[in-house]
Amino acid sequence: xxALFYEPSTRTRLSFEAAMLRLGGKVMxxxxxxxxxxxxxxxxxxxxxxxxxxxxxxxxxRHDKEGGAERxxxxxxxxxxxAGDGPGQHPTQALLDLYTIRRELGGIDxxxxxxxxxxxxxxxxxxxxxxxxxxxxxxxxxxxxPSAQIAPDILAxxxxxxxxxxxxxxxxxxxxxxxVIYQTRIQKERYTxxxxxxxxxxxCYTITSATLAAMKQSAIVxxxxxxxxxxxxxxxxxxxxxxxxxxxxxxxxxxxxxxxxLSH
Numbered sequence: 001x002x003a004l005f006y007e008p009s010t011r012t013r014l015s016f017e018a019a020m021l022r023l024g025g026k027v028m029x030x031x032x033x034x035x036x037x038x039x040x041x042x043x044x045x046x047x048x049x050x051x052x053x054x055x056x057x058x059x060x061x062r063h064d065k066e067g068g069a070e071r072x073x074x075x076x077x078x079x080x081x082x083a084g085d086g087p088g089q090h091p092t093q094a095l096l097d098l099y100t101i102r103r104e105l106g107g108i109d110x111x112x113x114x115x116x117x118x119x120x121x122x123x124x125x126x127x128x129x130x131x132x133x134x135x136x137x138x139x140x141x142x143x144x145x146p147s148a149q150i151a152p153d154i155l156a157x158x159x160x161x162x163x164x165x166x167x168x169x170x171x172x173x174x175x176x177x178x179x180v181i182y183q184t185r186i187q188k189e190r191y192t193x194x195x196x197x198x199x200x201x202x203x204c205y206t207i208t209s210a211t212l213a214a215m216k217q218s219a220i221v222x223x224x225x226x227x228x229x230x231x232x233x234x235x236x237x238x239x240x241x242x243x244x245x246x247x248x249x250x251x252x253x254x255x256x257x258x259x260x261x262l263s264h
Contacts, residue, residue: 001169001258002056004048005083010129011225011247012083012092018062019254025262028056032226046075053078053256058261061085064118077219079261094127096253099112100246101180104220108132114141116205117184117230125184126222129154133161141174143205148186171205175214182222183207183230207231212238222246 001020005013005100045186049072052059060081061072066088073080084090102108119142132140140163142150150165158165168174207221212235221245223231235241
């Protein structure tokens, strides 16, 4: 497995590497491809893929531009796994999120979820919303400041699949209604306008012990990680805090994915 990461990663890269090693394979690659590969010399992504495919049976790619994985797949003779493409999609994160919801709650059908935070630039919530549309979920709440709200293409997709949703900029009234609180961080690295970033930071939310007190006892708190200050550390000891179990689930889901891809 060749891991080409043009953006920083801890959980995704290491869980893919651990998954491949546990399956008996080997790994190679770089965690900073923009700085430590021929991309620094001006080599195109397509040319990089055409070279790396000669050395590996599968390529796990995280690219800094939306659509990077699709570009790579068009020229590659080996499978490309999208490990995140800029603000676009993060499909393997969504797979492990679905697995976590099913494992924690016993199923996905009938679940009500609140996706919270920087929804405009967060790829994890985009992919999760797409995959939730494949199930009979009860409702999805998108909770964000107006300038960081989910993109229209996601809402159009949910509408086409008959999924009920609601946009909100206040969290308090929604907390008691949901089975899943899916918190996300502000994607600071994707903002070029300091004023826009400040508006998003001012309008976002922190999960605290007060949030836990208002939640259902059966509900869970998830986060794709890394977190900054959007979930207080006091939440970590609550059994409903599922985010570290969620991260561990990434290993199992990625083992399954690699096994499926390499068995063909």
